[in-house]
Amino acid sequence: MNIIIVGGPGAGKGSLAKLIAKDFKLVHVSSGDIFREMALQKTELGDYIGDRINQGMLLPDDLVDWIMMKHINKAHPKNGFILDGFPRTRTQSESLVQSMHIDMVISVKATAETVVTRLCGRYMCEKCGVIHNKIWHDISKCRECGSPLYQREDDKEEAILKRIADYNKQFAPILKFFHGLKKCQMLEIQSDLSDNPENIYKKFLEQYGKAH
Numbered sequence: 001m002n003i004i005i006v007g008g009p010g011a012g013k014g015s016l017a018k019l020i021a022k023d024f025k026l027v028h029v030s031s032g033d034i035f036r037e038m039a040l041q042k043t044e045l046g047d048y049i050g051d052r053i054n055q056g057m058l059l060p061d062d063l064v065d066w067i068m069m070k071h072i073n074k075a076h077p078k079n080g081f082i083l084d085g086f087p088r089t090r091t092q093s094e095s096l097v098q099s100m101h102i103d104m105v106i107s108v109k110a111t112a113e114t115v116v117t118r119l120c121g122r123y124m125c126e127k128c129g130v131i132h133n134k135i136w137h138d139i140s141k142c143r144e145c146g147s148p149l150y151q152r153e154d155d156k157e158e159a160i161l162k163r164i165a166d167y168n169k170q171f172a173p174i175l176k177f178f179h180g181l182k183k184c185q186m187l188e189i190q191s192d193l194s195d196n197p198e199n200i201y202k203k204f205l206e207q208y209g210k211a212h
């Protein structure tokens with residue numbers, strides 16, 4: 001099963017994608033994680049990617065398509081994949097379906113108040129990438145591997161607002177495109193401030209169960 005998960009910054013795409021990937025034995029491919037990794041490499045391309053990401057700006061479609069297709073093919077997903085953060089524009093959606101079949105599109109919705117609260121509290125493990133939130137986790141070290149945690153550069157207010165504005169422009173055309181294909185199952189999940197990632201996973205399973 002090949003899934004894409006779409007939603008605004010801080011909606012909870014990464015948190016939900018990890019839970020689905022674990023249970024359904026899918027390969028989790030996160031565009032943001034791939035680009036942050038590339039930004040750490042001291043190359044011209046890495047510096048370019050890092051600068052744009054830190055300002056909360058999208059990367060150009062051609063570059064994103066090239067990097068993401070390379071990673072999806074390299075992952076050799078046996079049972080399928082879950083794509084988190086890609087595609088993020090209609091152009092990227094069109095390129096993806098030219099070479100990959102998509103079975104399901106999950107859209108995660110959250111209010112601006114919810115995402116700003118979450119993003120200001122998000123801390124990532126610098127070694128294994130596990131996502132924490134100071135609202136309910138101890139952030140002195142990683143709960144999985146004990147390594148130090150860090151905050152993302154783009155989790156600052158100015159970059160968050162830029163990311164939300166881009167998302168608001170791109171989201172409807174992406175959903176319209178996949179809906180129009182009439183080949184993908186479309187699931188919508190509302191993620192509220194009172195939810196935690198496990199609640200959201202339960203909401204996903206309920207909807208998935210109804211549809212299968």
Ligand code: AP5
Nearest residue numbers: 009010011012013014015031032059085088118122195196
């Ligand atoms: P990316 O890393 O994909 O960032 P994003 O889309 O802005 O999304 P986030 O990772 O911030 O949020 P998320 O929805 O994954 O939430 P999470 O689960 O972490 O991309 C970064 C940048 O790379 C982009 O801005 C762009 O520059 C570039 N880029 C990437 N893909 C691109 C593309 N295709 N085209 C062009 N450019 C691209 O959760 C957030 C927090 O909330 C966490 O602390 C978590 O613990 C908490 N939380 C999650 N779920 C819940 C819940 N249900 N209840 C309570 N708290 C929750």
Ligand code: MG
Nearest residue numbers: 013014030032
């Ligand atoms: Mg993410």
